[in-house]
Amino acid sequence: MINSFTLDWFFITLIFSAGLYCMLVSRNLLRQFIGLEIMSKSCLLAVISVGSVTGNLALAQALIITMIVIEVVVVAVGLSLLVKNYRLTNSIDIWSLNNLRG
Amino acid sequence: MTTSLLAYLLIPLFTAILIPFAARKRQKLADILATVTLLAGLINIGAILFNPANIANSFAGVPEDGFALLMIFVIYLVALCVTFFSAYFIGEDSKVNRVPYYSLIMTSVAAMCGIVIAGDFFTLYIFVEVLAVTSFAMITSDDSAKGLEGAIKYFLLTFPASLLILFGIAFLMLTAGTFSFENIKIIIASGMPVGPVVFAVSLILLGFLIKSGVVPFHTWTPDAYEGAYAPVSAYLAGIVTKISGVYAVIKISIMFRLFEIRAYHTADILMFLGMLSIAVGALAALRQKEFKRMLAFSSISQIGYIILAAGMGTPLAILGAIFHLVNHATFKTVLFLNSASLEKGAGTSDMRKLGGMEHSMPWTSWTSIVALLSTAGVPPLSGFWSKLIIIIALWDGGAKTYAVLALLFSVVTLAYFLIMQKNIFFGKPTEASRNAREVRPAMLAPVVVMCLLIVALGVFFPYIYAYLVETIAARIIL
Numbered sequence: 001m002i003n004s005f006t007l008d009w010f011f012i013t014l015i016f017s018a019g020l021y022c023m024l025v026s027r028n029l030l031r032q033f034i035g036l037e038i039m040s041k042s043c044l045l046a047v048i049s050v051g052s053v054t055g056n057l058a059l060a061q062a063l064i065i066t067m068i069v070i071e072v073v074v075v076a077v078g079l080s081l082l083v084k085n086y087r088l089t090n091s092i093d094i095w096s097l098n099n100l101r102g
Numbered sequence: 103m104t105t106s107l108l109a110y111l112l113i114p115l116f117t118a119i120l121i122p123f124a125a126r127k128r129q130k131l132a133d134i135l136a137t138v139t140l141l142a143g144l145i146n147i148g149a150i151l152f153n154p155a156n157i158a159n160s161f162a163g164v165p166e167d168g169f170a171l172l173m174i175f176v177i178y179l180v181a182l183c184v185t186f187f188s189a190y191f192i193g194e195d196s197k198v199n200r201v202p203y204y205s206l207i208m209t210s211v212a213a214m215c216g217i218v219i220a221g222d223f224f225t226l227y228i229f230v231e232v233l234a235v236t237s238f239a240m241i242t243s244d245d246s247a248k249g250l251e252g253a254i255k256y257f258l259l260t261f262p263a264s265l266l267i268l269f270g271i272a273f274l275m276l277t278a279g280t281f282s283f284e285n286i287k288i289i290i291a292s293g294m295p296v297g298p299v300v301f302a303v304s305l306i307l308l309g310f311l312i313k314s315g316v317v318p319f320h321t322w323t324p325d326a327y328e329g330a331y332a333p334v335s336a337y338l339a340g341i342v343t344k345i346s347g348v349y350a351v352i353k354i355s356i357m358f359r360l361f362e363i364r365a366y367h368t369a370d371i372l373m374f375l376g377m378l379s380i381a382v383g384a385l386a387a388l389r390q391k392e393f394k395r396m397l398a399f400s401s402i403s404q405i406g407y408i409i410l411a412a413g414m415g416t417p418l419a420i421l422g423a424i425f426h427l428v429n430h431a432t433f434k435t436v437l438f439l440n441s442a443s444l445e446k447g448a449g450t451s452d453m454r455k456l457g458g459m460e461h462s463m464p465w466t467s468w469t470s471i472v473a474l475l476s477t478a479g480v481p482p483l484s485g486f487w488s489k490l491i492i493i494i495a496l497w498d499g500g501a502k503t504y505a506v507l508a509l510l511f512s513v514v515t516l517a518y519f520l521i522m523q524k525n526i527f528f529g530k531p532t533e534a535s536r537n538a539r540e541v542r543p544a545m546l547a548p549v550v551v552m553c554l555l556i557v558a559l560g561v562f563f564p565y566i567y568a569y570l571v572e573t574i575a576a577r578i579i580l
């Protein structure tokens with residue numbers, strides 16, 4: 001089996017930075033969510049790559065499937081919050097969330 | 103996973119599924135079902151903890167670890183208080199739908215029990231995420247703009263924590279090949295080089311520090327607590343964020359004790375962050391004008407004590423951290439439920455609009471005094487003993503500067519709470535407080551029970567200390 005561990009981690013870092021960049025530059029809440037999703041995909045890649053290099057692929061696949069299910073639920077709840085917020089304030093700008101301050 | 107405690111997870115989950123079917127026609131049935139389930143669980147766990155036979159033979163007949171049992175007791179207690187309180191708090195004209203509200207509370211109780219009985223990091227991660235999902239939904243249960251804003255901030259600022267935990271799990275798989283707490287302890291004890299394992303566990307630790315709201319990562323805490331629906335903020339501050347973050351930090355710090363070289367200074371950083379949260383939380387709470395926001399900063403400050411003791415890592419410090427976690431759950435629930443009572447009775451919890459509430463709401467005033475004195479560490483209430491244990495442990499462990507600073511900021515705690523008490527309950531009645539009425543006795547009952555518990559934990563401290571030493575220190579730390 002070809003050991004692609006280094007190459008894997010090169011791409012994991014790349015995807016993680018892409019997600020981080022997407023979160024940092026955008027003021028749009030939806031794009032922030034997309035950035036978070038991209039970052040979490042890099043985590044899943046990390047787990048599967050580690051599973052392949054340690055010869056634990058079955059365990060890694062089981063973990064990945066569980067993680068995907070969990071993530072779908074979390075993101076669905078996050079998107080529902082976003083939709084509710086859009087209905088109330090008619091805006092998805094992140095700087096409009098400034099009503100709570102002491 | 104401790105399979106003998108699984109019933110505490112499964113029964114609330116079953117009730118959560120049952121509520122939408124059973125209470126479709128009659129909404130009142132939802133809170134009856136939830137309260138009865140939680141009360142049954144509380145009596146069950148109480149029969150184990152307070153059984154005279156078990157106390158007499160120093161819990162030799164109870165094989166489970168005492169930390170999990172104690173945490174399950176606190177989870178059921180706080181959840182019962184909140185469900186009982188909100189059964190009367192949700193009015194007829196309220197926007198809150200009882201069925202999903204109680205269903206979510208029961209699911210989160212199940213998730214918290216799952217966290218407590220988890221035996222490996224992956225199970226812990228799954229239940230933490232389940233708990234996070236239920237709390238996002240619970241914060242917005244009254245559909246207010248503030249609640250939504252708090253929930254979105256909570257979501258965006260704590261999601262990176264899950265990413266860190268996932269990366270930590272990946273590194274743990276690479277370096278240790280296992281996630282279970284026991285196996286990691288065996289690997290550390292076997293004496294092989296542990297640097298990479300420490301790195302992996304530290305990533306997970308960082309994730310849980312974000313989830314618990316320690317100071318550099320505390321920005322979501324005040325917003326989420328202030329925006330949340332009033333009884334939900336008591337539930338969040340009292341138990342949810344403590345179990346999802348601080349519990350795991352204490353668990354990891356117990357593990358770190360096994361590293362001979364103090365875990366490459368990770369424990370030192372943990373202590374520094376704890377001290378920073380004590381200072382920043384207390385000083386920020388001094389200048390808050392909104393009751394719930396001030397309590398949120400106070401909560402950050404109290405978490406600081408727990409993290410400071412967890413970073414110290416001696417058995418006495420860990421006992422102090424666990425006892426302070428229990429005490430924090432009791433007195434913070436009382437204070438947040440009182441802020442909810444103020445919203446119900448006077449229509450606001452803003453300190454500038456309130457004053458002289460002790461005449462119209464005497465019970466709320468007195469229970470607040472008990473809780474705030476316990477938070478500030480006044481003997482003989484429970485908070486005094488846990489802070490005393492923490493400070494003695496710090497002094498013994500050689501961190502004398504931290505011990506003195508922790509003592510000084512305890513005085514600041516008393517200062518901001520007295521400012522709050524003076525502004526809201528003492529002084530001349532204002533427009534808002536003249537029209538205020540005391541809430542119904544049923545809503546005062548959970549608060550009064552919690553206050554009695556605060557006094558009892560303080561007065562019967564020798565028994566509590568014996569329990570902590572015999573079941574926690576003797577079994578899992580040493």
